[in-house]
Amino acid sequence: KAGVTQTPRYLIKTRGQQVTLSCSPISGHRSVSWYQQTPGQGLQFLFEYFSETQRNKGNFPGRFSGRQFSNSRSEMNVSTLELGDSALYLCASSVLFQETQYFGPGTRLLVL
Amino acid sequence: GQQLNQSPQSMFIQEGEDVSMNCTSSSIFNTWLWYKQDPGEGPVLLIALYKAGELTSNGRLTAQFGITRKDSFLNISASIPSDVGIYFCAGQLVSGNTPLVFGKGTRLSVIA
Numbered sequence: 001k002a003g004v005t006q007t008p009r010y011l012i013k014t015r016g017q018q019v020t021l022s023c024s025p026i027s028g029h030r031s032v033s034w035y036q037q038t039p040g041q042g043l044q045f046l047f048e049y050f051s052e053t054q055r056n057k058g059n060f061p062g063r064f065s066g067r068q069f070s071n072s073r074s075e076m077n078v079s080t081l082e083l084g085d086s087a088l089y090l091c092a093s094s095v096l097f098q099e100t101q102y103f104g105p106g107t108r109l110l111v112l
Numbered sequence: 113g114q115q116l117n118q119s120p121q122s123m124f125i126q127e128g129e130d131v132s133m134n135c136t137s138s139s140i141f142n143t144w145l146w147y148k149q150d151p152g153e154g155p156v157l158l159i160a161l162y163k164a165g166e167l168t169s170n171g172r173l174t175a176q177f178g179i180t181r182k183d184s185f186l187n188i189s190a191s192i193p194s195d196v197g198i199y200f201c202a203g204q205l206v207s208g209n210t211p212l213v214f215g216k217g218t219r220l221s222v223i224a
Binding site for chain 1: 143145147152153154155156157160200202204209210211212214215216217
């Protein structure tokens with residue numbers, strides 16, 4: 001069974017631009033969570049979706065948004081990028097809400 | 113928010129040595145997960161624990177779900193160079209609609 005896939009793997013943007021990251025969960029998984037990881041900060045929770053509904057949201061500004069589609073694929077969007085948004089963005093999927101999560105390889109975003 | 117105290121923060125060991133790391137919290141969890149992350153990649157699930165007192169092995173790795181449900185440890189026996197990486201614990205709180213809680217990681221270095 002294929003794992004979680006994330007596209008793109010690498011991205012370079014400039015301040016003020018916006019970006020959309022995509023995540024395809026493991027087949028049959030209906031829950032998707034997003035995390036931001038920066039050096040020294042560990043994994044910071046962004047959002048959690050299940051059946052197209054956002055179930056939890058982390059402590060991030062409104063510039064960070066996400067959604068989940070009927071096929072469980074998910075996207076997250078960051079608008080008005082700031083230098084501090086440079087990070088590895090990780091997506092994780094689970095069969096159902098609040099179950100064991102499996103991570104994708106991440107999207108490395110660099111904001112210049 | 114909830115926190116997991118993961119220790120040690122980093123460790124340097126000789127190849128062949130055994131390693132032990134742990135996570136503790138003041139909160140009660142119903143699931144403990146251990147992940148390993150290689151540089152630039154997403155965390156990979158090593159072991160999942162679902163019951164207090166549960167002891168589970170995966171090759172040279174052994175993890176236990178503490179009896180109090182507030183802690184867990186991971187042991188690696190006879191370490192090898194490919195064990196290098198960052199190990200994260202994560203827990204699912206018993207109560208409420210809350211996302212997975214992550215420790216800040218243990219960075220393991222193995223000296224050949």
